[in-house]
Each structure stands twice: as structure tokens, then as C-alpha cells.
Amino acid sequence: QVQLVESGGASEQAGGSLRLTCAVSGYIVSKVCMGWFRQAPGKEREAVARIYTYSGDTYYTDSVRGRFTISQDNAEDAVYLRMNSLKPEDTAMYYCAASNGRCSPDPSDFAYWGQGTQVTVSS
Numbered sequence: 001q002v003q004l005v006e007s008g009g010a011s012e013q014a015g016g017s018l019r020l021t022c023a024v025s026g027y028i029v030s031k032v033c034m035g036w037f038r039q040a041p042g043k044e045r046e047a048v049a050r051i052y053t054y055s056g057d058t059y060y061t062d063s064v065r066g067r068f069t070i071s072q073d074n075a076e077d078a079v080y081l082r083m084n085s086l087k088p089e090d091t092a093m094y095y096c097a098a099s100n101g102r103c104s105p106d107p108s109d110f111a112y113w114g115q116g117t118q119v120t121v122s123s
Contacts, residue, residue, distance in 0.1 A: 001026050002024070002025070002026035002027070002028055002098075002112050003024070003025045003026055003114075004022055004023070004024055004096045004097070004098060004112055004113060004114035005022070005023045005025070005114055005115070006020060006021070006022050006094065006095065006096045006114045006115065006116060006117040007020070007021050007023070007117055008020040008021050008117060009093075009094060009116075009117030009118045009119045010119070010120075011120040011121075011122065012086055012119070012120070012121055012122075013086075013121070013122055013123075014086060014087055014088055014121055014122065014123050015085060015086065016086050016121070017082070017083060017084045017085075017086065018083045018086065018119060019080060019081070019082050019083070020036065020080065020081040020083070020094055020096075020117060020119075021078060021079075021080055022034070022036075022078060022079040022080070022081075022096030022114060023076075023077070023078050024077040024078065024079070024098065025077070028098050028100055028112060029100055030100045031053050031098055031099070031100050032052065032053060032099050032100055032101060032102075032103050033050050033051060033052045033053055033098075033099050033103035034050070034051055034053065034070075034072060034079040034096065034097065034098050034099075035047055035048075035049065035050040035051070035096070035097045035098075035099070035103070035110060036048045036049045036050075036070060036079070036081045036094060036095070036096060036097075037094070037095045037096075037097055037107060037110075038090075038092035038093065038094045038095070038119075039092055039093050039095070039116075040091060040092040040093075043092075045095070045107050046061065046105075047061060047105035047106075047107070048060070048061055048064055048068065048081070048094070049061070049064065049068055049069075049070035049081060050070070050103055050105070051070045051071070051072050051079065052103060053072070053074065056072070058070050059105075061105070063089070064083075064090075067083065067084050067085045067086075068081060068082065068083050068084070069081070069082040069084075070082075079096060081094070083119070086119075086121045087121060088121045088122065088123045089121075090119060090121050091119060091120050091121050092118075092119060093116040093117070093118050093119075094116060094117050094118075094119050095113055095114055095115075095116045096113070096114040097110035097112060097113045097114070098110060098111070098112040099111060099112075
């Protein structure tokens with residue numbers, strides 16, 4: 001059984017940093033990529049960053065490019081999201097997800113999801 005477990009969410013001041021971790025247990029057949037998504041109250045789930053498993057190519061939404069960094073450790077089957085220069089608008093529940101098909105920003109491309117970790121940024 002595949003499980004994705006996020007950790008590292010916290011309350012932080014604007015300008016601060018956090019590092020989220022996603023630990024994957026179980027084997028995902030033909031995993032193509034991993035992604036971090038976020039969802040704020042009343043808003044749609046948004047793709048924050050994605051990383052292709054084999055090439056390591058990364059993609060970011062415009063609002064976090066230059067501040068957030070996604071990385072992976074394939075040996076440990078983990079994905080990370082380093083978040084610097086945090087802003088209040090980064091406040092959301094952050095979810096880790098895995099895809100064994102397409103890897104677009106569309107959440108429906110991702111078949112496996114974690115339960116989320118809360119990030120709250122105060123001004």
C-alpha cells in the first residue's frame with residue numbers, strides 16, 4: 001500500500017524559511033514525478049512545484065519561483081520543498097502527490113496524495 005506522509009509544516013513569520021518533507025512508503029509503479037500542491041481556505045488546490053523522478057527537471061508556479069526549491073532523494077524515496085522568504089499569501093495546507101502518468105499542474109494527474117501539512121505565515 002502506497003503512503004505519502006508530509007511533515008515540516010509550522011507557523012512562521014514573513015521572511016522566514018521552512019522545509020517540508022514528503023516520505024513515500026510502498027512502491028509506485030512507473031512513477032513519473034512528484035509534486036507539492038497547496039490549498040488555502042476557499043481556494044482551489046494549486047500546483048506549487050513539480051519534479052520529474054528520472055530527469056530531475058523541476059517546474060514552479062510563478063508566485064514561488066526563486067523562493068521555493070523542490071528536491072528529491074530517490075534512494076530514500078523522499079521529496080522536499082525548501083521555502084524561503086515566506087509571505088502571508090503562502091499560508092495554506094501543503095500536500096505531497098505522486099504521478100505515474102502525466103505531470104501537469106492539474107491535480108487530477110496525480111493518483112497518490114498525502115494528508116497535508118499546514119503552513120501559516122504571519123506578517
